[in-house]
Amino acid sequence: MSELPDVLFNLPSMEGRELDYVQEAARNGHLASGGEFTRRAAKLLQAETGAAEVLMTTSCTAALELSAMLLDIGDRDTVIVPSFTFTSTGLAFARQGAGLVFCDIEPVTLGLDPAHLETLMDEHVRAVVIVHYAGIACDVEGIRSVLDKWPGVRLIEDNAHGLFGTWRDQPLGSLGRYATLSFHETKNFVCGEGGALVLNDPDDVERARVLYDKGTNRHAFMLGQVDKYTWKDTGSSFGLSDVLAAYLLAQLERREVIQAKRRAVVEHYTTALAPYADELGFRLMTVPPERTSAHHMFYVLLPDRDRRNDVLELMRKSGVQATFHYQPLDASDAGRTFAARRTECPVSRDVADRLLRLPFWNNLSPSHLDRVTTAFVEATTETLESR
Numbered sequence: 001m002s003e004l005p006d007v008l009f010n011l012p013s014m015e016g017r018e019l020d021y022v023q024e025a026a027r028n029g030h031l032a033s034g035g036e037f038t039r040r041a042a043k044l045l046q047a048e049t050g051a052a053e054v055l056m057t058t059s060c061t062a063a064l065e066l067s068a069m070l071l072d073i074g075d076r077d078t079v080i081v082p083s084f085t086f087t088s089t090g091l092a093f094a095r096q097g098a099g100l101v102f103c104d105i106e107p108v109t110l111g112l113d114p115a116h117l118e119t120l121m122d123e124h125v126r127a128v129v130i131v132h133y134a135g136i137a138c139d140v141e142g143i144r145s146v147l148d149k150w151p152g153v154r155l156i157e158d159n160a161h162g163l164f165g166t167w168r169d170q171p172l173g174s175l176g177r178y179a180t181l182s183f184h185e186t187k188n189f190v191c192g193e194g195g196a197l198v199l200n201d202p203d204d205v206e207r208a209r210v211l212y213d214k215g216t217n218r219h220a221f222m223l224g225q226v227d228k229y230t231w232k233d234t235g236s237s238f239g240l241s242d243v244l245a246a247y248l249l250a251q252l253e254r255r256e257v258i259q260a261k262r263r264a265v266v267e268h269y270t271t272a273l274a275p276y277a278d279e280l281g282f283r284l285m286t287v288p289p290e291r292t293s294a295h296h297m298f299y300v301l302l303p304d305r306d307r308r309n310d311v312l313e314l315m316r317k318s319g320v321q322a323t324f325h326y327q328p329l330d331a332s333d334a335g336r337t338f339a340a341r342r343t344e345c346p347v348s349r350d351v352a353d354r355l356l357r358l359p360f361w362n363n364l365s366p367s368h369l370d371r372v373t374t375a376f377v378e379a380t381t382e383t384l385e386s387r
């Protein structure tokens with residue numbers, strides 16, 4: 001068995017009434033989706049994002065799949081996704097039959113590059129999916145100004161990282177036609193596996209409810225709007241169990257505390273590392289104006305792939321689990337299979353080679369944080385001197 005590092009990359013924590021709520025859910029005798037805790041978690045998220053409706057799902061991947069079903073993709077339809085993202089951002093649309101068109105990212109926010117997007121738009125595009133990487137809004141204004149010329153194209157936010165971040169004081173997740181959230185154990189708010197679909201347009205709610213509930217109008221039946229429920233449409237079983245929703249609600253209720261802890265981690269890393277950046281040749285992540293970060297992660301960019309890999313290895317040897325991130329989807333086997341056509345995404349490749357993420361979780365102690373920054377500075381110094 002491999003030895004555990006002294007400072008793990010991720011460590012989920014209980015922050016409030018998780019166990020009380022899980023017990024309550026179990027005692028309520030309603031373990032499936034659609035119970036009291038599912039409703040309360042959805043209402044909290046709806047109030048925070050100003051959405052027309054929020055559907056709690058088994059994962060962000062499931063929420064993306066549901067949003068892909070809402071598009072009714074036909075022959076030759078395409079969906080534009082960033083190359084630098086998690087597989088699900090593309091997979092969900094590919095399995096509904098869309099051809100994927102991979103768009104490059106811009107180097108400041110690591111979000112979709114509007115200049116590249118403009119060159120990729122044509123009459124086949126049904127939707128454009130954006131990611132607010134690390135919880136920092138992408139160039140929403142640039143992307144909207146491209147989409148203004150294509151009014152039928154839907155903007156979808158894969159907001160797996162960005163819950164409680166903002167762009168121009170508007171919540172991330174409220175900017176697209178719909179948005180998806182993740183409550184996987186690596187995210188800011190967790191329940192093991194979980195997610196949500198945030199519906200910002202009231203016109204989507206009725207159909208989304210049917211697709212969400214195995215293609216039935218069960219929700220209308222529960223509200224007494226129809227006297228029996230039947231099979232109406234396509235769909236799947238997307239609902240989050242009430243037991244997991246109970247855990248999640250306890251986390252969401254502690255959102256201010258959790259976000260403050262995570263902000264403090266970012267501040268610590270920034271203050272400790274900024275003085276070394278020029279001398280040792282790395283770049284710290286930045287939050288451009290008009291944004292507040294959701295504090296999902298902390299990354300740095302090293303000058304090249306070899307140096308990044310050497311720094312990762314040296315940190316691992318000193319007991320600190322840092323890591324790289326996404327490999328560009330356009331260069332992957334499945335990306336090539338599902339691509340409608342080949343596109344060039346050089347910034348995605350460059351960033352994927354150079355990016356390093358530091359350990360990031362709510363309860364990293366000051367001594368953990370010092371261990372991390374010391375290990376990082378020593379590793380970048382050693383790798384600079386050996387070149």
Ligand SMILES: Cc1ncc(COP(=O)(O)O)c(C=O)c1O
Pocket residue numbers: 059060061062085086088089131158160161181182183184194195
């Ligand atoms: C941008 C992005 N989208 C989607 C997902 C998938 O989330 P989930 O594990 O909740 O399906 C991830 C996972 O990390 C992600 O980073």
